[in-house]
Amino acid sequence: MLALSVFLVACSSGNEAPATEEPVTEEPVTEEPQNLSGPLTLSGSTSVEKVGLALIEEFMALNPDVVGTYEAIGSSGGVKNAADGVTQIGTASREIKDEEKAWGIEELTIAYDGIAVIVNPANTVEDLTIDQITKIYTGEITNWKDLGGNDEEIVVVSREDGSGTRGAFEEILGIEGKLTQNALIAEGNGNVQSTVAGNPKAIGYVSFSSLDNTIKPLKVEGVEPISEDVINGTYKISRPFIFVYKEENLTEPAKAFLDFVMSEEGQNIVEENGAIRVK
Structure with missing residues (x-):
């Protein structure tokens, strides 16, 4: 009887369908959001x-x-x-x-x-060359009439020592250490802009990002001071x-x-x- 039981169990086991494994589905890994603080x-x-x-x-x-x-x-x-x-x-x-x-x-x-060269909106000058801007800031040109404007003294406005805008402007023009002693020094783009906006004889320079309708940006070598002209390399005063x-x-x-x-x-x-x- 014992041998018969073992035989039946063996036969029964041999007739069972093989077990199939359920496919394992991995949960998507999501990154925990950074809890940044400080x-x-x-x-x-x-x-x-x-x-x-x-x-x-x-x-x-x-x-x-x-x-x-x-x-x-x-x-x-x-x-x-x-x-x-x-x-x-x-x-x-x-x-x-x-x-x-x-x-x-x-x-x-x-x-x-870009660094825009700016004048008062009342100024009739529209375009300057790099050479003319250089001579204005070194004191070689001192009257607007020599640039096609009115017979008036040019009031040169520049930035303070340590200013990145001044450093870039003077390096591009090649006038480091040569700024005219008559220049008015204004701290920050905002102060340069407000000084030029309040004086029809003034000229200054500011970052493109500071431009508004209180001043007039000049063309340089016939090129508009706009982002596209910085990207394509035609506007030369940029940093x-x-x-x-x-x-x-x-x-x-x-x-x-x-x-x-x-x-x-x-x-x-x-x-x-x-x-x-x-x-």
């Missing part, structure tokens, strides 16, 4: 300020626990702050100097900008907007902010605020 500190160029603040504001809207600040102290101050760890990111509206690169900072070009930093000083919010600036959304904000996108 300070995000930038300092530097007054020309970059408008773009920088717009980027910070949108980044804070996406990350409510991040508190971002921007201190407009000029390009040289911003680069030094980043090198010294005073702020996580410094901003410059000119090329970084060799002596600054020696501080061990990283560079990120976030946009390009980069650069973020600088030391990797070891970047917090998680600062790293995420740099990624955001170079994203499609970040570059859209750059463009919406008067600068020229890099991608």
Whole structure:
């Protein structure tokens, strides 16, 4: 009987259909949202300020626990702050100097900008050459009549030492250290613009992003001061907007902010605020 039972069990087992494994469906892996919090500190160029603040504001809207600040102290101050760890990111509206690169900072070009040569709307002059602008700022041309304008003294308005706009402007024209002693010095794009807007004899220069209808931008060598002409290389007075930093000083919010600036959304904000996108 025992042998018969074993035989029946064996036969029964042999007739069973083979077991099939149920397919394993993997759950999609979703990345957890970053819970960014803490300070995000930038300092530097007054020309970059408008773009920088717009980027910070949108980044804070996406990350409510991040508190971002921007201190407009000029390009040289911003680069030094980043090198010294005073702020996580410094901003410059000119090329970084060799002596600054020696501080061990990283560079990120976030946009390009043109520098517009501006006059009062009452001024009849519409176009200047690079040579004429150079001679105005070195004091060789002092009367508007020599440029096709009225018989009036030219009031030259320039920026303060350490300004990225001034540094770029003088480097492009080749007049570093040669600014006329009669120039009025105004701190920040806004002050240059308001000085020119209030004086029919004045000439100045500001970032494209600062232009409004209180002043008149001049053509340079017959070329309009517009973004398209900077991109195609025909407008010659232009410069980069650069973020600088030391990797070891970047917090998680600062790293995420740099990624955001170079994203499609970040570059859209750059463009919406008067600068020229890099991608």
